[in-house]
Amino acid sequence: MSPAMARLSIAFRLALREMRGGLGGFYIFLGCIALGTGAIATVNSVSTAITGAISSQGQSLLAGDLRFELNNREASEPETAFLEGLGEVSVSTGLRSMARKADGSGQALVEVKGVDGGYPLYGTVETEPQQPLPDLLGQEGGIYGALAAPLLMDRLGLSPGDELLLGNTRIMVRGTITNEPDALSDGFGFAPRLMVSRDALAASGLIAVGSLVEHSYKIRLAEPSTRGAIAARAGKEFPDAGWSVRTSDRAAPSLAENIDRFSQFLTLVGLTALIVGGVGIANAVRAFLDAKRTTIATFKCLGAPASVVTMIYLIQIMLLAAVGIVVGLVVGAIAPFIAFHYLEGVLPVPEGGALYPSALAIAAAFGIVVTFAFAILPLGHAREVPATALFREQGFEARRLPSWPYLLAAGAALAALAALAILWADDRRIASVFLISVAGAFLLLRIVAAGITALARKSPSVNSPALRLAIGNIHRPGALTPSVVLSLGLGLALLVTLALIDGNMRNQLTGRISAQAPNFFFVDIQGSEVEGFRQLLKQQAPEAKVFEVPMLRGRILAFNGQDVSQMNVPAAGRWVLRGDRGITYAKNTPEGSTLTEGEWWPQDYSGEPLVSFSAEEAGELGLKLGDTVTVNVLGRNITAKIASFRNVEWQSLSINFVMIFSPNTFQGAPHAWLSTLTDPSASAAKEAEILRTVTDAYPTITSVRVKDAIDLVDQLVGQLATAIRAAAAVALIASVLVLAGALAAGNRARTHDAVVLKTLGGTRTMLMRAFGYEYVILGAATAVFALLAGGIAAWFVVARIMRMQWGFLPDVAITTIILSLVLTVGIGLIGTWRILGQKAAPVLREL
Template identity: 70%
Template sequence: MSGASSRAVWLPLAFRLALREMRGGLRGFYIFLACIALGTAAIAGVNSVSSAISGSIETQGQSLLAGDLRFQLRNRVATAEERAYFDGLGEVAVSAGLRSMARLPDGSDQALVELKAVDGAYPLYGTLETTPAARTADLLARDGERFGALAAPLLLERLGIRVGDDLLLGNARVRITATIDSEPDALSDGFGLAPRLMVSGEALAASGLVQTGSLVENQYKIRLDQPNAKKLSDIRKAAEKAFPSAGWSIRASNNATPSLTNNITRFSQFLTLVGLTALIVGGVGVANAVRAYLETKRGVIATFKCLGAPARLISAIYLIQIVLIAVIGIAVGLVLGAIIPLVATRFLEGVLPIPSQITLYPGALALAAAFGIITALAFAVMPLGHAREVPATALFREQGFERTRLPAWPYIAGAGLFLAALAGLAVWTAYDRYIAFVFLGAIAFAFVVLRFVAYLVTVLARRAPRVNSPALRLAIGNIHRPGALTPSVVLSLGLGLALLVTLTLIDGNLRRELTGSLPERAPNFFFIDIQRNDLDGFRKVLSDNMPGGKIVEVPMLRGRITAFNGEDVSRRNVPASGRWVLQGDRGVTYAKNLPENSTLASGEWWPADYSGEPLVSFSAEEGGELGLKVGDTVTVNVLGRNITARIANFRNVEWESLSINFVMVFSPNTFAGAPHAWLATMIDPRATAEQEANTLRAITNAYPTITSVRVKDALDIVNELMGQLATAIRAAAAVALVASVLVLAGALAAGNRARTHDAVVLKTLGATRTTLIRAFSYEYMMLGLATAVFALFSGGIAAWFVVSRIMTLPSSFLPDVAVMTVVIALVMTVGIGLAGTWRVLGQKAAPVLREL
């Protein structure tokens, strides 16, 4: 019979036998189902939430941008020629944004605000929702000497005021006419450090806040007639060609929030990789469950062989069962993954754009299903190969699979092929493929190290000195005897605990830096938009209120990098780590001498009286990421003019100090005569909260146009945001840990048959149940400690690398994390181990002894 004819006969037969055998239920496969369902649900849920938010951003682009196109200019308004160009495109809405101080009329309190001035056309798309509801123009209208203003509820709470009360904004007086419930373009405006205050353009002009060098963003939003992607792209190219030196940034409604979209994509990739970790950990559980299930089918397999069934028929029967059960687990996971966005959007509503109706995301679900089925097959093939080798004599004598031998080479090749497919899918779907490669390498290395840890524990147990306690002696013997649970337990818990330690240490170090040493090293205040003629008086007010403090002040302009060595930066292939330098405007300054918080990395600093071609000092780390070297040229657009400077040197910058730092420091002659403001910090570690409050009040009342930022308040906002991110990360880590628990339970279940034999023999020889319980407890305790040591060591190294090398922050090991890890490891191993073996201790001796 030919091969094709043979397959046509035995494949349908294998399918019928597989279905017939599954009529007995899924007993033995519950761990398998749970592991696959959990990992699949995590990946499906994360990617569905990401797709939901990204899809909403895309469909709500016009509302999120409040226009079809947005032209943004820093520190200047559009020229008459530019404004005429905008008007020729369509209806235009003009707004301006800056940070400023709003204060009570009696000068008793003040607060930093994100000020936004709009005209009568705002918003072109979307709706500005307020309480009470009314036309925006009416709410912002002038009433005598007062201007209407809209405020975020948080601002009213901070200042203890209500709708109808007055505030002072620079030199203008405003009256709060309503609170802002929803601002359509809030997300496209970017992350704010303070509550929103919205006024009219007339009120901003009356306030006197916009002066020479003020950090103000002027936006011109345009509503086009019948916009589409091609039209948006064509207009953008035409505008850049018509005004090559404008220095504006252009954003279209089909990419309204690129930073938010990129951050969501990056974060979802991270959570997807954590979910994949849970799935891979679950893969170990799949292997254990398949092995345990097939061991219960030894007699059936042996009977098939006695009746002349070929090995390929036996393999096909159980492969079909495995695939069908995997499909059930994946289906459960996909249902859970589809539900997760419904839950997540309830928490994200009002923070991020979310869909207005229930939607399924086939791409996210298909990706999760692909990960699930490939993982199930990758980890099930090897046990299936062992089952194929069961001899016919197993029908007549109790024996297990021969685990010291590898299965036939096709099964090894098949497992390798599926693992390669799993890795390829993870890399192919990753936003940052380098991170995916590193992740997969770390997982593979962790598996190798965990195998070595299990081997080392076995060797140490084998060479341990003889002890007097029978229970402890039995426990040590159980660790190194043939068929011991040591490899399964160490592998089951190791990866999940290591991931938990890594994420907890990263979170702990970041929180300690934000709430501990960083506030002590950081300045007390940042002061922005200081005019040259206010400098002397400003210094005096600061010195009077904080006499022990140190004032640092530097000139500041805003500029956008447009070219390196004459090449447009948009055509340059820049790694993700250095891309932020080219996104939008950067603060720039000039200096005669090397800044005190920097050190020279390469090149030479210019003389104090230098007057040659423009020179620039570039941050060493960012310059290296951008591929720059000493002698290259950098073109920066400042105040609508392109200035080209040659890189004279690179500096090592201490960004983590939160002091005044710049990517680029120019030679003083570069900006000779250019209008600019000043930036200053006040550093006084001994200052009290009352002293800081008095200083803030004095500066705001004396110089209402100077913006004051209290660093502690900004750190509190960042810390709150970090807490929200940490919650998501801990939830993802918990999924991996739950997978580890399931795998551990599966590993113990797989070893219950051998435990039953051991317990019966020992009880027959006189061992009591108490002795056996103590022996098992000692065994699980030693394995838990060994796994905890590995998790602390590997997780500590991984966290140190991320914190110190990637985030460039001080990293230290946290003792409470060590204690938590040890406790979790012991509770899981001892608790689950004893729960799994309790039934074993009650087995009757006679039935078991007859099978030996």
């Protein structure tokens, strides 16, 4: 056996023997490891399970092997023949419209879905009562049947058997929809579902020239494995079709992408908790080695090389870390089963139970690397202390850094941690920025701690003995200042950031945006109805501002002749290319728009098609003046040159478009109109009256009350914020554990100080006051840092990324300060009270 292996074997045996004494002093260490590892394992297990379910249940989620979607037009005869030649075809049609009670007592916006007799090709529509779909939607006594979402039944006070007016036809609600297999692949809807037959939808008169309608052709293939080749073939044979083709292995790509992004964010929050816990690991290791000083001195006096002593305690620490990691992995393996119980019916979840080794492995890897990175430096300090110093009860509060091998090992471990986080991330740029931010926050917190220490050292003398002692405790050697500031600073700053972002978003939705937004959007106004509709609104709301524009739908196919599906588009600009976009044309620059580059075309322009592009989105897509954009509108490919860029204020909720074309581009093309009505003085009763009058006079026009949409978005934002706050709470819990660990690490020195001061006449009350002052000062300093750092981070996200108005929220500041003081003072005094109860004699005999 080589000398190195012999030393390792001896170190391993001694480490195991010494661990027979139990895990005393390491419970906080285990808590930090288990919390961070468990959070990462849980998030990644749930994410892997859901994305796997989306892939494995793709046929049911898509209700077919292939889906061809066309907007504002049905498939032509050659296209229909091609689709029918592929396999069994089911056609469905979707649009938004108004559903009215037959007695005129109420109306609501609905997401209408017209289906044929073959729907669904895969999966099952679950209804109450459960009957064959053709029976529920068929025509009886001249009235078509319908199925409504429970929300619509509640909103209009409906019961099975009640009748509704949909456009120009009367339908009977014969039941409710409890599960729609392809709801997720159809996308998010602002209104409850109303399912009818395609015959009923045709009879309603809602499908007209220019109407915003989606026609989906779903195919059941004899050989599902050929779906990819067929999708590519469809693009080559019908290059101008403009249809969106989706395969069952990517049934809900937007959902899967959003889940991946959100899980990445939660993973990074869990990693933050683990890194914050790393400070606790360092404190626990330092306290552990401090308690083992006599044993270490004995080893060294008996001739044990310093490397053997280091290996003994590194082995012990890593074995203990393995216990914490196993606990975290058990939590991560069990948590998905609990999550599936709540997510079932909302998101696809796998049937039965399963473990996700890759998710657990990455969590374990993070736990191991973090433990090693934060444990190696305290071990390096212990290695440098001579045996004589240890016997004299001197501690490990080294003024200098450990030797270069330990610094190199710690640096390599941190580099490995960063590489692991970046390589695992879906969006590596975000992961890199996040890690740089965390590293910057740690550095800044060290500077803050050094600043507090320097101020305390140079502060003038005060008359109060308790306050003077508190200030001295802040800057004395071995002070808790760095540990307390580090432990709480990052967790509180994260909470402040999220709270300010959430608060600003809600203020925008319920305040500024709500005040500026129109009262109504009116969609699918036919050209023959525009003048009469305008006069009706003028009668109902003479003081209101009415604005209308032509409205078409188009899909971007290419930039400068290059297929966008083959381009590496930055994540920030992908939404512009996802699905069809609303487009319009105009002679003049729209009201509220400001050109940033280029020029608007003359009113009588008749040259090549031109387009004005939103400046922000153009920058994200890398476009410049003179570039060309190819869009497919109504089955026709149109290429236009970018003539100008303009600012678009999306948060105003007024009529805005990414692309506005010159009028000659769509000369003669059939289209509908889009209109808004803005009347800030209109009451809820007046809005209800306008809605009822418009719906009765023009049943095929879709009316969207903006306040209802804002309320829905506000609800979704609230649910998202709750999930993010829960994740951030994990980081705060880790901070609390680290704070408790920091106090525990300093207990030995505090005990000596307390005993000496009590011997010299100090009372327990005076000492409690001194420690209380110390914790208040540290807590206030940490709160100030959290407010500054969190405020800057939230400002950047709200003002620079979301492009929304920013405002500081005093209630968040007050809550943060109170939380910081409660945690520091509360935990500090709880630990200090036990210290002050120590008997003086046993401690004095050890000095």
